[in-house]
Amino acid sequence: MESVKSFKLRTHCHIVQIETDTGIIGIGESGFWGFPEGTEGILKRLTKYLLDKDPLRIDHHWQYIYRNNHHRGGALHGALSAIDIALWDIKGKYFDAPVWQLLGGKCREKVRVYMHIRGDSNEELVRDAEEKVREGFTAVRFSPFVPASQKLTYSARLKTTVNRVKAVRDAVGDEVDVLIDVHNRLTPDEAIVLGRELVKYRLLFIEDPTTQDTVEAMAYVAANCLVPVATGERLHTIFEFNSFLHKRACAYIRPDICLAGGITQTKKIVALAEAYQVLAVPHNPLSPISTAACVQIDACAPNCLIQEYTGDGSLPGQEWKREVVKAPLKLEKGYLIVPDTPGIGITLNERGVENNMKEFMERPLKTPLHEDGSVADN
Structure with missing residues (x-):
């Protein structure tokens, strides 16, 4: 080097x-x-x-x-x-x-992805869901909470959350999988109640229903909420994942290839999950480089179910994604095509990188508060 x-x-x-x-x-x-x-x-x-x-x-x-x-x-x-x-x-x-060739060869030719949808109101969320379905996606993911839900009463938050999920399920029908991300905002018992309320909407999974800091808490939720639990994006090591798998704390693991040790460790983590008959759904909220690395694992691991995907730069505000690489991975009808290109399959565009370095924005520290001023989970 x-x-x-x-x-x-x-x-x-x-x-x-x-x-x-x-x-x-x-x-x-x-x-x-x-x-x-x-x-x-x-x-x-x-x-x-x-x-x-x-x-x-x-x-x-x-x-x-x-x-x-x-x-x-x-x-x-x-x-x-x-x-x-x-x-x-x-x-x-x-x-x-390609990296997948060095890791044992392809299990699949293309990788199914789920797309994020957004909207403050149920109407906005539904419109975005319907648009993504028209674009060919067969799975959508969203936050089930309305804005400032931390300030609502327990009953009101539960009701608005259930209504939000119902609105999306009714709009997309049963030909599309629906996933929700709770972002660790609920106590274990709150998560169990929510899961049982949502069973009839046939969610693929509920992500991070409670904090990942305690394996036992997540295992308690997974055993009682009746909706499959996905978790793992904040875990760093194969040893942490082993604890969750051993305790049956999830139905799906969500390693972040850019945080859990790269390709070397993520391949091992996913293989470990296979021994527990647990499926993998790699976490991927970042740049096209993260996406390309994830697809190398998805391509060669038989228990990778679906891949998180946030777009290739075609959405407003995401133009930078197209600028920093010479060509993004090919997307066809809700699937990323596994590339045959050597390496991870993409190349940096140096000029695009330089331009977007000038646009670097620090992440603001804005943690939400409850109505009484105490700190809520972000």
Whole structure:
């Protein structure tokens, strides 16, 4: 490895680029989004180790960095994940093969995705859902809470949440899967009540119904709420995932490839889940680099069910996604086509990256409050 560079892009994304002495360039991304300064500082330290090392010894470098540190957490694992993805990109290009080929070959030709939908009112949410279905998506995901739901009474919040899910299900029918993301906002018992209220709407899953900080709490919800639970986007290690799997705390695991250790560890995590007959739905709210890395895992892991997808830059405010890569992955009728391109399948557009570095926006610290002024979950 000859150089390691990092770029802070708008909307809080953090990209890493590693170049070898043969001219091969690999790209990766950190999932510690919103606070790239933390990952950036760690990358500067890790660069001293990486320079002049063989980029093909990926697992060795992963273990060397991970086991050197007494601490774990988002900034470190974001940096480690970004490096790992970039090294796999280099390895694929070195052997003139897509990463999925190096990981055992394709299980599928295309990857089904679910698309985010948004809307403050039920009418706006339904319109967005119907638009996504017209575009060919067969699964949609949304927050079930109305704006400022933290200030509502318990009964009012439960009622508006159920009505919101009902509105989307009625609009899209049974040919489309519906997923909701609670973002850890409920207590375990609140999550169980909500899940039982929503059973009749046939959700594919309820994501993060309660905090991921306690395995036992999530396992309690998973055993009692009657809707399949998905979780894992905030977990960092295979050991944490093993705890959730062992406790049957979820029906679907959601590793973030840019936070859980990159391609090296995500492949292991997904394989571990297979032993528990648990399906994987990789977390992916970031840039096209994260999407491309996820698809490499989706392509070669038999228990990957569906992939989170937030668009390729065609939506208002997302133009930067098209600008930072030379060509996004191909989307056809709600599926991403698995690329045959060497590496992770995409290439940075240097001019687009440079332009969007100028647009970097710090993530504001805006935590919602309850009506009485106490802090609510964001």
